[in-house]
Amino acid sequence: MAESEDHLFGVYARAPIEVERGEGSRLYDRSGREYLDFVQGIAVNGLGHANPILIEAMTAQAKKLWHVSNIFTIPGQAELAGKLCAASFADQVFFTNSGTEAVECALKLARKYHAAKGHDERIDIIGFQGAFHGRTYAAVTAAGNQTYLEGFGPRLPGFVNVSLDDHDAIRAAAEAPTAAAILVEPVQGEGGARALTDAELQMLRDLCDQNGLLLIFDEIQCGMGRTGKLWAYEHSGVAPDVMCIAKALGGGFPIGACLATRDAASGMVVGSHGSTFGGNPLAMAVGIAAFDEISKPELLENVVKVSGYLKQQLEGLKQTWPDMIDDVRGKGLLVGIKLKPNNREMMTLARENGLLVAGGGENCIRMLPALNITEADAREALDRLEKTFAVVREKAKETA
Numbered sequence: 001m002a003e004s005e006d007h008l009f010g011v012y013a014r015a016p017i018e019v020e021r022g023e024g025s026r027l028y029d030r031s032g033r034e035y036l037d038f039v040q041g042i043a044v045n046g047l048g049h050a051n052p053i054l055i056e057a058m059t060a061q062a063k064k065l066w067h068v069s070n071i072f073t074i075p076g077q078a079e080l081a082g083k084l085c086a087a088s089f090a091d092q093v094f095f096t097n098s099g100t101e102a103v104e105c106a107l108k109l110a111r112k113y114h115a116a117k118g119h120d121e122r123i124d125i126i127g128f129q130g131a132f133h134g135r136t137y138a139a140v141t142a143a144g145n146q147t148y149l150e151g152f153g154p155r156l157p158g159f160v161n162v163s164l165d166d167h168d169a170i171r172a173a174a175e176a177p178t179a180a181a182i183l184v185e186p187v188q189g190e191g192g193a194r195a196l197t198d199a200e201l202q203m204l205r206d207l208c209d210q211n212g213l214l215l216i217f218d219e220i221q222c223g224m225g226r227t228g229k230l231w232a233y234e235h236s237g238v239a240p241d242v243m244c245i246a247k248a249l250g251g252g253f254p255i256g257a258c259l260a261t262r263d264a265a266s267g268m269v270v271g272s273h274g275s276t277f278g279g280n281p282l283a284m285a286v287g288i289a290a291f292d293e294i295s296k297p298e299l300l301e302n303v304v305k306v307s308g309y310l311k312q313q314l315e316g317l318k319q320t321w322p323d324m325i326d327d328v329r330g331k332g333l334l335v336g337i338k339l340k341p342n343n344r345e346m347m348t349l350a351r352e353n354g355l356l357v358a359g360g361g362e363n364c365i366r367m368l369p370a371l372n373i374t375e376a377d378a379r380e381a382l383d384r385l386e387k388t389f390a391v392v393r394e395k396a397k398e399t400a
């Protein structure tokens with residue numbers, strides 16, 4: 001690296017490339033070397049790098065107004081909230097700057113909902129193994145991933161973590177008199193691109209209805225067109241009471257949102273929550289432009305088309321490279337490839353072959369390309385992946 005990172009917290013295991021600029025599905029480093037970007041900021045740049053429509057929205061707003069406090073009406077908030085509600089189950093929205101803040105808002109909303117109805121004993125948030133909800137204390141406690149909890153002191157009270165496969169445990173947790181809400185990703189992202197079945201989502205909905213709990217979907221990664229529908233929950237027909245979104249919502253600009261029905265949000269009265277930067281004018285301007293593009297039927301059709309192609313090709317590769325691919329999973333352009341060789345090593349070698357992919361739980365690599373990616377670029381990515389497989393197979397032979 002040209003500059004030392006000595007003055008930065010060492011919390012990231014960074015790939016040693018010095019990225020300089022991006023264009024669509026391509027990323028270039030300082031030496032001009034080109035990469036196919038199938039990470040896209042981990043499903044953030046839904047429209048790829050340097051999208052001209054987003055650049056225009058951003059620069060136009062930058063010349064007008066950057067920031068005012070939420071004690072004033074902020075331009076664009078009502079408009080973007082209106083669009084999100086018209087396109088979903090929700091009636092009301094709270095804007096945040098990140099995904100985990102949207103989760104934080106949802107968790108506070110859930111407890112406040114019950115407290116406002118005279119049940120302040122209802123505090124338990126039921127979360128699932130393999131989940132990821134971000135890095136606040138509440139979010140890491142809800143997801144229960146030991147690695148992210150280690151050394152941070154006692155867990156917050158009022159969180160229950162269960163296996164998605166243990167239906168008895170889920171039922172017991174939901175029937176507890178202290179239960180408040182179920183928090184789940186319809187398609188687990190970091191956990192390894194695990195898509196919940198319609199039956200699983202329906203079971204969670206039923207448990208919430210029978211026991212008076214709120215159902216919270218974390219669609220921070222799987223929402224905003226990623227699965228080929230605007231919201232992942234639309235595939236199942238099971239709607240939540242609350243939903244967290246972020247990542248692609250701003251097309252690369254930091255923004256998150258907590259969406260809720262009017263009833264679920266009924267406890268969130270004046271003074272109960274707030275944010276300095278949440279819903280700022282720049283985020284709203286870019287968010288509106290990104291939403292208008294991503295919600296277009298043509299864009300969603302492209303996700304269905306290219307993801308179908310990728311899935312079919314990867315199933316083929318699973319046959320020709322049985323020593324590499326164990327399983328192909330995920331939904332839409334949230335593609336998980338469960339590998340036989342180590343996923344971290346594969347990511348490094350793929351990068352050396354010009355393909356950037358993300359890691360994931362259960363030894364997966366994830367492909368999270370721009371939603372407007374072409375089939376030709378998907379083909380190119382598969383070629384680079386196969387080249388990488390060939391390298392790994394050769395290495396395995398040498399050591400055998």
Ligand SMILES: *Cc1c(COP(=O)(O)O)cnc(C)c1O
Pocket residue numbers: 097098099100101103132133134135185189190218219220221222246247
């Ligand atoms: C990325 C992610 C988060 C956290 O979002 P941040 O913006 O990093 O706080 C939460 N939930 C899911 C499903 C995510 O993929």
